[in-house]
Amino acid sequence: MDWSDSPEQAEFRKEVRDFIQKELPQAYRSGEDGGEGFEGGWQADRKSEDPKRRETAMQWADALSKKGWIAPAWPKEYGGAGLTTIEQFIYNQEMAEVAAPMPGGMGVSMIGPTMIVHGTDEQKAEHLPKILSGEVAWAQGYSEPGAGSDLASLQTRAVRDGDEYVVNGQKIWTSGGHQADWLFALVRTDPEAPKHRGISFLVMDIKSPGLSLRPLINMGWKHHFNETFFEDVRVPVKNRIGEENRGWYVGMTLLDFERSGIAGAISYKRSLDQVKKFLDSNEGKQFRRQDFDAVRLEMADRAIETQILFNFAFRIVSIQNRGLVPNYEASVNKMYGAELHQRLSRTETKAWGLYGNVWDPKSKYAPMKAEHVQDYVGSVPHTIFSGSNEIQRNVIATRGLGLPRG
């Protein structure tokens, strides 16, 4: 066991650090103008009305692109960097340490890899370069109002009509759909087949006639999600990825990406460090509650739990680096990380006592720009999305521990 870098790992880490030092735009650097980027992340910056945000986003994407680091995990032949899982881990770690916004989004993390495995040459040639250049952003259409944890029960229907599918139905929780250009979706092509075997995987222009988006404002008053409606949306058959009715399995494809979730652990550690620093500052002392002792020990607990999450992340990458595929371990990370996120924001909000009410980041009564109370609300869905924590526990128990399915 070794928590330190091998010489090769240390060398690669230095390469990433040097790159960040040289190329990360000023506005994306902590403590500088804009702090940790702008609200909404890179995807929002690239379409921002503020020219400075747009320029910053493109400057950063260009620098990464020149280095081949927009899609560090993709194979080199498709324009990726072909990094090993441990190199990806170091890359993700260092980017997270400086809270660098990551271009690429779902294009790099999901649809690109899926196309690399299942796409035709034509599909790859059309879409992959535009993902790498940041020209096209992607959104995901999986969940439906009636298909959440039981995703395979999805009902959005695609009926073949010559060289096209005609799609009707509704998707929900379409993250960033309003900032995206293309959508990848799971649709039902055979309603008679067993539920996992009647699904196909389609990609479509989000501007397609009949496709409409409606903002779904979340409880933090933010527009992140959308509802997506399909009314006779015509999608060329050549936009199907993989075989008809094999879409469920296409959608489940996993590439050799590092899946440690290290960025979460790093952001929680940074958050605790920043709270500690602020509490010690003259400004912070005004906000520190008088009866701080209980919160103080809670913060120590959160620091310990963050170490637990770090170790879980290290474990995943260790498994992958040995050429093995994590089993229940990835579910443990998701579950534990999401619950820790909620505990952490609760503890941090508590530290401010009554000031934990203040939501307006610009208020003089907002400690640390009200980020903790916003996170307290913003972390609510973390135990729900990407497989709820209940589903994760089911997976751990059945797939990991071999307990009989209910």
Add this chain to the structure above:
Amino acid sequence: MDLGLSEQQELLKNAAREFLENECPETHVREMEEDDKGYSPVLWQKMAEQGWQGLLIPEEHGGAGFDFLDLCVLLEEFGRALVPGPFMSTVLGGAVPLMEIGSDAQKAEFLPKIASGDLIFSLALTEPSARFDEAGIECQASVSGSDVTFNGTKLFVPDANVADYLIVAGKSGSGTTLGIVATDQPGVKVTQLQTIARDKQCEVVLDGAKGQLLGADGKGWDALKPVIEKYTTAECAYLVGLAQMDFEIAVDYAKERVQFGRPIGSFQAIQHKCADMVTDVDGSRFIMYKAAWSIASGQPAADTTLAVNMAKAWCSEATRRVVAHGQQIHGGIGFTKDYKIQLFFRRQKRAEIAFGDSDFHREAVAQQLGL
């Protein structure tokens, strides 16, 4: 960066598991609960033949010269098998302090005999004050040259009933002072306590007990710091193995126990407990090994101290959650003396509070983080 075991550690682990499954079955654990000595001299010798008492001891003193992380791999197996007896007392409470601060003569005198299984040691640290800090030590130490005489009461001393020597912490005019005290003298009076784990913790009354000075007069607390850090981490390793086994027994039971016409392990109420158990066990394992690695690889002292405090703060609570779930999953049968799961529950409590529970170590973490 790698959180897997090395090939050598895998070998050690597998050999230990096989050996202990044969030599230390549940029947032996139960027998030793009722035994006055609390250990089997025959098994003790067999363990010495495996090289375990001397695992950490350098080859020049008859040991195997493995590192501290390797020892934690072995101790995980000890926790799994609930090995009774004075192994940790002798290795962590005897060999380790001797290796850290013993004179060359003391090392040559004692270490080979520890490695060969001929001597049992224990650390007499705590007192009726029940504190883990230097202020808790009130036992009087009078130093005269290389000799030291102790007067006072040490409490919760593990395995003092069978120890040949105790490493005693006392207070002289210069501060905390350590001595190596033979137990076969009239000035040492040992009384066993009956404890939750039915281990052999003792009251040791020292009435003019004589011994040789270990380390420098008044410098005992500094010398003990790395010893206590290792002992604390070792307790975590034992807890990890104990919790792992408790969890495995519970999962197996959930697969077999049928109610409402199906195994109870098919109910999500049970499944989710099991998922939380494996999370706590795995979390304990890695935070323990982080501390062990920190010690073994000589990371900066402040980092190591923080890693140890974090490990014990976490393992104490997480393994308690595991054994509580273990009991709940078993239902009524788990509450009986005859069924094995309770052996783990009772022993968890001993290790949870040894060298400080979560409250103690959480406070230490808060201090080190500057909170």
